[in-house]
Amino acid sequence: MKESGAESRAGAGASGGPVVRGLTLEREASLQERLLARDERALGELVDLVTPWLLGVAQAMLSDRDEAEEVVQEAFTIVWRRADLFDRESGRLVPWLLRITRNRAIDRLRARRRRTLKRTRFETHAAAEAGWSPATEPNEAALPGWQVHETVHGALRELPEDQLVVVRLAYFEGLTHSEIAGRLGIPLGTVKTRLRLAFDKLRGRLASIRDWVT
Amino acid sequence: MTTHEWFKEHRTAFAVRSLEADEERSFREHLAGCAECRAEVERIERELAWLPMGASPVRPRPGLTRALVEGAISVRRGGPRWLMPLGLAASLLIAFGSWTWSLRTVASARDGFQRERAGLLHRLSMVEDTLGIIRSAAKVRHANITMGGRQGGLVIFADERTHRWNVVVYGVPAPEPGEVCQFWFITGTGMVKSVAVNTGLNTPAFLTLPMPPTGGTVMGAALTVEPAGSTMDRPQGEELAHLMM
Numbered sequence: 001m002k003e004s005g006a007e008s009r010a011g012a013g014a015s016g017g018p019v020v021r022g023l024t025l026e027r028e029a030s031l032q033e034r035l036l037a038r039d040e041r042a043l044g045e046l047v048d049l050v051t052p053w054l055l056g057v058a059q060a061m062l063s064d065r066d067e068a069e070e071v072v073q074e075a076f077t078i079v080w081r082r083a084d085l086f087d088r089e090s091g092r093l094v095p096w097l098l099r100i101t102r103n104r105a106i107d108r109l110r111a112r113r114r115r116t117l118k119r120t121r122f123e124t125h126a127a128a129e130a131g132w133s134p135a136t137e138p139n140e141a142a143l144p145g146w147q148v149h150e151t152v153h154g155a156l157r158e159l160p161e162d163q164l165v166v167v168r169l170a171y172f173e174g175l176t177h178s179e180i181a182g183r184l185g186i187p188l189g190t191v192k193t194r195l196r197l198a199f200d201k202l203r204g205r206l207a208s209i210r211d212w213v214t
Numbered sequence: 215m216t217t218h219e220w221f222k223e224h225r226t227a228f229a230v231r232s233l234e235a236d237e238e239r240s241f242r243e244h245l246a247g248c249a250e251c252r253a254e255v256e257r258i259e260r261e262l263a264w265l266p267m268g269a270s271p272v273r274p275r276p277g278l279t280r281a282l283v284e285g286a287i288s289v290r291r292g293g294p295r296w297l298m299p300l301g302l303a304a305s306l307l308i309a310f311g312s313w314t315w316s317l318r319t320v321a322s323a324r325d326g327f328q329r330e331r332a333g334l335l336h337r338l339s340m341v342e343d344t345l346g347i348i349r350s351a352a353k354v355r356h357a358n359i360t361m362g363g364r365q366g367g368l369v370i371f372a373d374e375r376t377h378r379w380n381v382v383v384y385g386v387p388a389p390e391p392g393e394v395c396q397f398w399f400i401t402g403t404g405m406v407k408s409v410a411v412n413t414g415l416n417t418p419a420f421l422t423l424p425m426p427p428t429g430g431t432v433m434g435a436a437l438t439v440e441p442a443g444s445t446m447d448r449p450q451g452e453e454l455a456h457l458m459m
Contacts, residue, residue: 040287047279052271056442060269071280073285080286081349095263102266143271152268170232173268177232185439192227199262207261 155205163198401429415436
């Protein structure tokens with residue numbers, strides 16, 4: 001397994017020290033242990049490492065920076081207070097954080113819809129594109145985790161266009177099957193079939209990602 | 215399609231949360247009793263674990279990462295969502311208090327507002343502290359209490375992190391005149407007298423107690439009825455509840 005080492009980029013992060021790039025299984029396990037031991041520096045390191053990605057998924061779904069930051073705050077609060085809930089046998093720390101963030105964002109989206117405060121973003125496809133399109137600026141490519149982003153993005157780009165659209169709506173906008181069918185004007189069964197095919201392909205492509213090393 | 219086949223078909227949809235709300239509820243209920251679906255959903259979640267990173271990263275605003283750390287660590291600044299209604303209620307009360315007070319005189323409004331705000335913030339702080347103990351309680355014990363034909367109880371939330379207990383006494387009538395309900399710690403060296411509990415109210419008595427400085431290891435607690443003003447250091451009266459931790 002590749003070791004990330006202590007490569008750092010300029011500036012200090014929330015942990016107060018240099019931002020350490022990369023996340024190996026060993027480092028992830030160590031962070032988990034330190035979080036359980038209430039080591040605030042461990043939380044700082046984790047925040048430095050994953051905040052851009054959590055903000056990315058939350059903002060893509062909510063289209064609201066303030067709300068996205070609130071969701072990310074909730075996710076870190078859960079990790080800090082309930083690190084004991086994390087099951088290392090069945091999952092990984094960063095994916096767990098990503099899942100918490102996405103679930104919180106979906107909860108907010110659905111509460112928003114229940115209040116019938118639908119945003120105009122739900123009527124336009126263009127804005128949603130920004131949610132998962134690759135950033136090409138060199139400074140973005142220097143982010144820890146960029147390699148995983150590229151792998152995921154590559155897997156998404158390999159999907160046929162009709163499958164990519166339903167994945168984007170379901171996964172990155174939090175729409176349900178019937179909402180997607182309504183949005184695209186296609187039968188519910190078609191939505192389900194496209195999603196099943198797409199996610200089967202993505203599972204095959206993404207299951208091999210292990211270490212988050214840049 | 216059988217019921218189980220439907221669930222099999224929709225495992226991925228459940229894992230990525232694209233089911234309708236009622237379907238999601240049904241699926242969750244099904245998972246509780248279906249090890250096969252549970253294992254498969256966990257596998258799908260693992261395989262798609264990195265998919266959220268398909269979203270473009272967003273650089274945090276300056277100072278945000280530090281605020282996130284402080285917010286997660288600090289109860290007051292980054293409390294869980296269930297504390298938000300408390301904060302909102304306190305804010306509303308503060309605003310309302312300020313408004314009514316200002317009808318009398320602008321000069322006194324500021325003082326009144328500040329006093330009320332300080333009081334509410336103090337109460338909010340106590341509520342947060344209390345909830346903090348309840349949330350992190352390593353042990354929770356309950357005992358029924360029957361007194362004067364009424365059914366009540368004693369609940370103890372023991373927080374080993376802060377070495378404090380939250381004690382709730384509910385549904386217990388007031389003792390006879392000249393008597394009090396006395397709370398005792400049961401320690402390794404005997405009973406240690408704690409506080410008199412104000413029972414007989416419509417609302418439960420809620421106490422936050424540190425561990426006694428003497429007596430050694432605390433093993434449990436008791437609630438008795440004692441003569442008011444008694445200086446005895448051992449229980450003499452009727453025992454209402456006895457709890458071992």
